[in-house]
Amino acid sequence: MDQLLHHLRHLGFTEMESKIMVELARQGSASGYEVAKRLGVSRSNVYSTLQRLEQRGFLRCSAGEPAKYSVLKPEEMTSMISGQMRTSLEYVQSSMPQHEPEKPVFYNIEGDKNVFENLSRELAEAKHEIVVDVWREEAELLRADLQGAEDRGVRLLWSCDGGEGIMDQPAPWPGLPSYGTGNGRKFSLVVDRRWCMLGMRGESCVTQAMVTEHPVMTGLLLNHFAQELVLYELEQDMGEELESRYGHRYQNLSARYWSVPSEGI
CATH class of the missing domain: 1.10.10.10 (Winged helix-like DNA-binding domain superfamily/Winged helix DNA-binding domain)
Structure with a gap:
């Protein structure tokens, strides 16, 4: 009653x-x-x-x-x-007054529940394409939402590290050095080339993510994703030649650009 x-x-x-x-x-x-x-x-x-x-x-x-x-x-x-x-x-x-769209903003989300609820809502609205760069743990949590998007005809582009996943082998370019104290797994997603989320998650850190529709950030994430996969394809075709010239996993080459700066910088 x-x-x-x-x-x-x-x-x-x-x-x-x-x-x-x-x-x-x-x-x-x-x-x-x-x-x-x-x-x-x-x-x-x-x-x-x-x-x-x-x-x-x-x-x-x-x-x-x-x-x-x-x-x-x-x-x-x-x-x-x-x-x-x-x-x-x-x-x-039909009748609610509308104002001019605001300029793209950046906002932060904290906590597993908030981050994944925000992601689920956006993935459910995806119409054309989803670009995903995650670790295995996060891939499993997103699998149902992404499968639902794919069933609707949305194009999925995956990169998955950290174990068995849709792409089992990591991209060939070595990861960037860690700055600060966070030891979490980094993840990023871009939906329909307009909305993106970039975050970190792990046992030793609070789940946090930055969300924006700013075209500069979505462009940076898409370019980073494309470059990693292009390098991956190159390694499959020219692996031995690249290793003999630049060293295993390109450590000699990448050290020129991604070496950790000295204290005080």
């Missing part, structure tokens, strides 16, 4: 309206006096509420003295409410 009253109030009925409708549904039909007696409330409150519900179309009133009220069948009531809500939602959508 409490749950039913709760949901009726959630649909916009007052507590008195909800109790009267449930009572009438239980009795079949009743006069205002009978309803007031059953609920233990004043007749004046009951009569005004009955008239209001009748005017809104949720009650029927029989002719005669005393007048008896009955509530619509559940399927009739829910159909009426659904139609009214749909009409209101369509009107709000």
Whole structure:
């Protein structure tokens, strides 16, 4: 009973309206006096509420003295409410004032729940393409959302490190050195080449992510992803030659650019 009253109030009925409708549904039909007696409330409150519900179309009133009220069948009531809500939602959508779009902003999200709820919402809205650069642990958490997107015809581009995944072997370019104290796994996603998330997650750090639609950041992540996979393809074709010239995993070459700066810089 409490749950039913709760949901009726959630649909916009007052507590008195909800109790009267449930009572009438239980009795079949009743006069205002009978309803007031059953609920233990004043007749004046009951009569005004009955008239209001009748005017809104949720009650029927029989002719005669005393007048008896009955509530619509559940399927009739829910159909009426659904139609009214749909009409209101369509009107709000078409009539709500709109302002000029704001300039792209950057914002931070913290915590596993917040990060993955934000991601799930965006992945569910993807229409054309999703670019994913993650570790195996995060790939497993996103698998259902990404599978759903792929089932809708969205193009998926994957890079997955850290064990078995959709792409088992890591990209050939060695990772950048770690700056600061975080030891988490970095991940990034770009949706429809307009929205992106870049973050870190792991047992030794709080899950954090930066989200933006700024074209500079989405462009940087897409370029980084493309360069890693191009290098991966090159290594597959020219692995021995590249290793003999630059060293295993290109350590000699990459050290020129990605060496950790000395203290004080």
